[in-house]
Amino acid sequence: MSLKQIALTTIITLFFLVGCKDESNKKDSSIKTKNQHKEIIEKDSTIAEELEEEKFVLNEENAIQFFFDYQKGLKENKVKITTSLGSFIIQLFENVPYHKANFIYLTRKGYFDNTQFHRIVKNFIIQGGNADDEATPKKRREIGRYLLPPDTRKGHKHHRGTLSMPSSENDNPHKLASPYEFFIVVTKPGSYHLDGNYTPFGKVISGMDVVDKINAVDTGKGDWPSVNVYIEKAEVID
Incomplete structure (x- = not known):
């Protein structure tokens, strides 16, 4: 294999590795974003329940x-x-x-x-x-x-x-x-x-x-x- 072919093969391999790493980072970022979104939903749900309890109002019936x-x-x-x-x-x-x-x-x-x-x-x-x-x-x-x-x-x-x-x-x-x-x-x-x-x-x-x-x-x-x-x-x- 000529030096030119070796160099071309090396460049293609590097591009492939970098692409895989970027894709992996995207997946990690997506997972992190989903987890953060889940935490926000759970927190909002807790706050909503607390607000619902605070809304209790006395009246002639209760x-x-x-x-x-x-x-x-x-x-x-x-x-x-x-x-x-x-x-x-x-x-x-x-x-x-x-x-x-x-x-x-x-x-x-x-x-x-x-x-x-x-x-x-x-x-x-x-x-x-x-x-x-x-x-x-x-x-x-x-x-x-x-x-x-x-x-x-x-x-x-x-x-x-x-x-x-x-x-x-x-x-x-x-x-x-x-x-x-x-x-x-x-x-x-x-x-x-x-x-x-x-x-x-x-x-x-x-x-x-x-x-x-x-x-x-x-x-x-x-x-x-x-x-x-x-x-x-x-x-x-x-």
């Missing part, structure tokens, strides 16, 4: 069953309320399960954070869970629209320091409770005319002096405090 299930095994019964005037601790009654579960649930959802004590009646009550901002109604929409049935025959009275739940509205003959709001009695020794109409579901066990301090602030029209009293944070504690 609220009672939800809180019935939620209160099973619920051992926590204390909530610390930190306000712009100090903090106090509430202990929730065990035999008012729906109202207890509702308050714990809303606390854990962060609903009460940055709401206000929006109604203060001297020597009577302080009422919290609302606010004159856009964030509060937005949080309510995200959690859901529902009411709780009254539970007034568990032996609890509206003593001073009692935590109770107001009715939803004036035209509410069954006294269905507004789940997003609560009031605390400051009257000495209590406001017993409320018994039978509203549901006591807890009591202040520490920091009643802070409750009194809130009750003492100046108020304007509609019993709204002249200076906003914020619930900075509500947290479930042991």
Whole structure:
């Protein structure tokens, strides 16, 4: 074989080897791309499932069953309320399960954070869970629209320091409770005319002096405090 033929054969062989290597790289790249695509699909699926869970909204049809299930095994019964005037601790009654579960649930959802004590009646009550901002109604929409049935025959009275739940509205003959709001009695020794109409579901066990301090602030029209009293944070504690 001549030198020219040998050289030509060598060049053809090199071209063949390079071509095979390129084809191999293309296959590796294709496999890697497919695996990456699979990972993205799996990740998107997981995110979609998490978003679906987050979309759960309470309503009149599912609220009672939800809180019935939620209160099973619920051992926590204390909530610390930190306000712009100090903090106090509430202990929730065990035999008012729906109202207890509702308050714990809303606390854990962060609903009460940055709401206000929006109604203060001297020597009577302080009422919290609302606010004159856009964030509060937005949080309510995200959690859901529902009411709780009254539970007034568990032996609890509206003593001073009692935590109770107001009715939803004036035209509410069954006294269905507004789940997003609560009031605390400051009257000495209590406001017993409320018994039978509203549901006591807890009591202040520490920091009643802070409750009194809130009750003492100046108020304007509609019993709204002249200076906003914020619930900075509500947290479930042991």
